[in-house]
Amino acid sequence: MKLFSVIGITQSGKTTTIEKIITELKKRRFTVGSVKDIHFEKFAIDTEGTNTHRHYKAGSDLVTARGLFETDILYKRRLSIEEILRCYEHDFVVLEGVVDYSCPKIITAHNEQELKERVDNHTIAISGRISEKISSYKGVPALSALTEVDKLVDLILEKTYNKLPDFPSKCCNACGFSCEELKQKIIKKEKSVSDCLINEGKIELEIDGQKIDMVPFVKNILYNNVLAVAKELDGYKKGKSIKIKIGEE
Amino acid sequence: MKLFSVIGITQSGKTTTIEKIITELKKRRFTVGSVKDIHFEKFAIDTEGTNTHRHYKAGSDLVTARGLFETDILYKRRLSIEEILRCYEHDFVVLEGVVDYSCPKIITAHNEQELKERVDNHTIAISGRISEKISSYKGVPALSALTEVDKLVDLILEKTYNKLPDFPSKCCNACGFSCEELKQKIIKKEKSVSDCLINEGKIELEIDGQKIDMVPFVKNILYNNVLAVAKELDGYKKGKSIKIKIGEE
Numbered sequence: 001m002k003l004f005s006v007i008g009i010t011q012s013g014k015t016t017t018i019e020k021i022i023t024e025l026k027k028r029r030f031t032v033g034s035v036k037d038i039h040f041e042k043f044a045i046d047t048e049g050t051n052t053h054r055h056y057k058a059g060s061d062l063v064t065a066r067g068l069f070e071t072d073i074l075y076k077r078r079l080s081i082e083e084i085l086r087c088y089e090h091d092f093v094v095l096e097g098v099v100d101y102s103c104p105k106i107i108t109a110h111n112e113q114e115l116k117e118r119v120d121n122h123t124i125a126i127s128g129r130i131s132e133k134i135s136s137y138k139g140v141p142a143l144s145a146l147t148e149v150d151k152l153v154d155l156i157l158e159k160t161y162n163k164l165p166d167f168p169s170k171c172c173n174a175c176g177f178s179c180e181e182l183k184q185k186i187i188k189k190e191k192s193v194s195d196c197l198i199n200e201g202k203i204e205l206e207i208d209g210q211k212i213d214m215v216p217f218v219k220n221i222l223y224n225n226v227l228a229v230a231k232e233l234d235g236y237k238k239g240k241s242i243k244i245k246i247g248e249e
Numbered sequence: 250m251k252l253f254s255v256i257g258i259t260q261s262g263k264t265t266t267i268e269k270i271i272t273e274l275k276k277r278r279f280t281v282g283s284v285k286d287i288h289f290e291k292f293a294i295d296t297e298g299t300n301t302h303r304h305y306k307a308g309s310d311l312v313t314a315r316g317l318f319e320t321d322i323l324y325k326r327r328l329s330i331e332e333i334l335r336c337y338e339h340d341f342v343v344l345e346g347v348v349d350y351s352c353p354k355i356i357t358a359h360n361e362q363e364l365k366e367r368v369d370n371h372t373i374a375i376s377g378r379i380s381e382k383i384s385s386y387k388g389v390p391a392l393s394a395l396t397e398v399d400k401l402v403d404l405i406l407e408k409t410y411n412k413l414p415d416f417p418s419k420c421c422n423a424c425g426f427s428c429e430e431l432k433q434k435i436i437k438k439e440k441s442v443s444d445c446l447i448n449e450g451k452i453e454l455e456i457d458g459q460k461i462d463m464v465p466f467v468k469n470i471l472y473n474n475v476l477a478v479a480k481e482l483d484g485y486k487k488g489k490s491i492k493i494k495i496g497e498e
Contacts (some may be wrong), residue, residue: 015300019307026308033311034304043316045294051264051345055283058268060343061276062282063303064333072321072330073336079320082315086457087322087336094309096300202496205479208489212482225474227491230454233461235335240457241496244475247451247489 001088001239002160005095006127007118008108013145017108018094020145024153025092033090035155036079037097046074082166089237092160097216102166102180104159106152112137124159125152161186161193161241176221251336251409254344255376257357262377262394266357269394273402279340284333286346295323301337331415335459341409351429353436354407355401361386369431373408374401410435410442414462421447421464448462 008014008019018034025032046053046065055063056076065072071121071172081101087091097103107118107161108128115126115137126142127135134142143152164186169178174197185191190237205212226244230236255270257263262365267283274281295302296312304312305325314321322336322498330350334342344350356367357377364375364386373390375383392401413435418427426434435438446460452472454461463471475493479485 010320015303022304022307022309032309033302033313034309035313035315036301036304038316041317043314044319045314045316045321052283052285054264054268054287055271055343055345058271058280060271060283061339064282064284064336065287065292066284066327066347068290068295068327069325070293070295071324071326071333072294073324073333074317075320075322077320078315078317084315084320086307087313088311090310094304098315100494117292198321201298204494205482206490207479207482207484208486208491210484212479212484216484218478218482222475222478222493223495225478226471226495228468229471229474230456230461232446233454233456233463233467234331235456235459236456238259239496241455241494243455243495244471244491244493245337245453246472246475246491 001085001090001093001163003085003093003095003101003103003163004106004124004156004160005098005101005103005104006108007097007099008128009114011112012108012110012114012130014096014108017019017106017145018096019148021153023093024149025156029151030091032092032094033088034094034096035084037095037096037099039097059215069229071135085163092156101185104155104156104161116182125155127152159187164193164196250334250339250342250412252334252342252344252350252412253353253355253373253405253409254347254350254352255355255357256346256348257377258359258363261357261359261363261379263345263357266355266376266394267345269398270402270405271343273398274341277402281341281343282337282339283343283345284330284347286344286348288346294321334412343403351415353405355405371436373436374404376401382474408436413442413445414447415463417490423447423465467472 006014006018007113022032052063052065063074072182081098104124105122106125106127107115107123109115109130119137119140123140126137126140127145130146131142136142145152164183165179167179175182175195182191182196205214230242255263255267272279294426301312301314312323329345340436353373354371355374355376356364358364358379360379368386368389372389375386375389380391380393385391396399413432416428424431424444429468431440433447446465452468479491
């Protein structure tokens with residue numbers, strides 16, 4: 001799963017840029033999901049008077065509305081992007097207006113002042129209204145989604161990377177950097193996703209509460225044996241954690 | 250997680266009954282979630298013109314709208330109840346109008362004709378409008394949520410059981426019955442949840458934090474695969490617990 005965000009103020013061309021990118025990604029046969037961040041304080045998708053709203057008012061902690069052609073899972077709180085992504089298993093996920101998750105960014109803007117405030121080390125492209133006036137900004141290419149969507153999507157394919165962890169640097173800097181720093185280095189091509197050590201050594205084993213050391217080929221045998229079964233089961237998702245317990249707690 | 254459904258035609262008192270039950274369950278300190286089935290063909294929570302709708306029209310396969318105080322995960326297809334329940338971890342989940350999932354039922358109705366069409370072996374109570382006129386129907390108690398919600402919720406506590414699998418009888422009848430038959434016997438108190446062999450024995454599997462149900466022969470395959478490797482390692486002790494973790498914590 002590769003992620004990128006499109007960030008910019010209202011009317012800078014954010015949603016239009018995303019529409020064009022999604023259409024192009026789908027044309028290239030990728031599966032695509034998206035998350036739209038809404039900063040409007042009164043945003044409410046389920047309103048007074050519906051039956052689902054009555055469930056909430058009565059105290060239901062989570063309500064789902066299931067229709068014949070859609071299903072809407074309605075949380076009455078702001079979820080973190082990590083929590084939301086548990087529902088996704090697409091090739092690409094586009095984040096609109098999301099600023100609390102670190103991943104490659106496309107900035108849409110009207111003018112250079114807006115770019116100045118937003119372009120950072122995660123920025124891979126400039127787009128939206130300003131991309132019709134300039135061709136780059138501080139070395140970052142400006143590409144209009146209206147006229148150059150193929151180039152913009154080529155760049156997305158080149159610069160995005162498979163979802164990495166998002167740990168605070170205190171929790172993990174096994175690779176020598178914080179997750180944030182590693183992501184910046186990946187965009188600059190100084191490092192690659194495989195430098196993240198979290199995904200290495202893929203399997204851990206405990207017997208009677210004691211960690212058992214395994215040489216790599218034994219690790220692989222156990223890993224392959226478990227995956228051989230788990231992959232065939234409903235609920236299996238590639239890249240997700242697997243836990244097995246045998247016997248007493 | 251204990252489930253029950255409330256079923257009945259329009260205006261029979263379904264949503265009112267659910268509101269009263271949810272309020273009473275919350276008063277008793279339980280966590281409660283709910284699912285509302287909508288049979289209206291044109292139901293659409295996200296409508297023409299919104300940015301999230303534009304994502305869909307461009308081809309996004311899954312869209313989430315995240316506001317400051319709510320998060321709405323909007324699937325453009327009808328999910329199965331099993332899929333929806335992967336998002337839930339509540340003490341109770343109330344299903345409104347859901348007829349494709351087998352669990353204890355409360356039937357709301359205007360008259361005996363409606364009861365005749367709906368009351369079955371899963372029915373634990375009658376409620377809604379008719380419960381103000383009769384006190385029972387074919388041995389099933391009739392309790393009004395408006396005046397006797399405490400008794401109704403006592404009955405729910407007595408008759409609901411922890412979520413059981415919902416396999417077709419061809420996949421599993423290890424307990425001697427189909428899942429459907431076992432659930433009926435649990436309501437009649439002839440059997441209990443512990444008669445379901447899916448939850449029994451030696452091996453448990455979680456993927457991405459969710460418990461995965463396995464029919465007994467799949468359990469055995471996974472168990473044998475893990476043991477085949479673990480037995481060969483220094484540190485293995487017969488009969489001791491084994492834990493395996495793959496991927497992120």
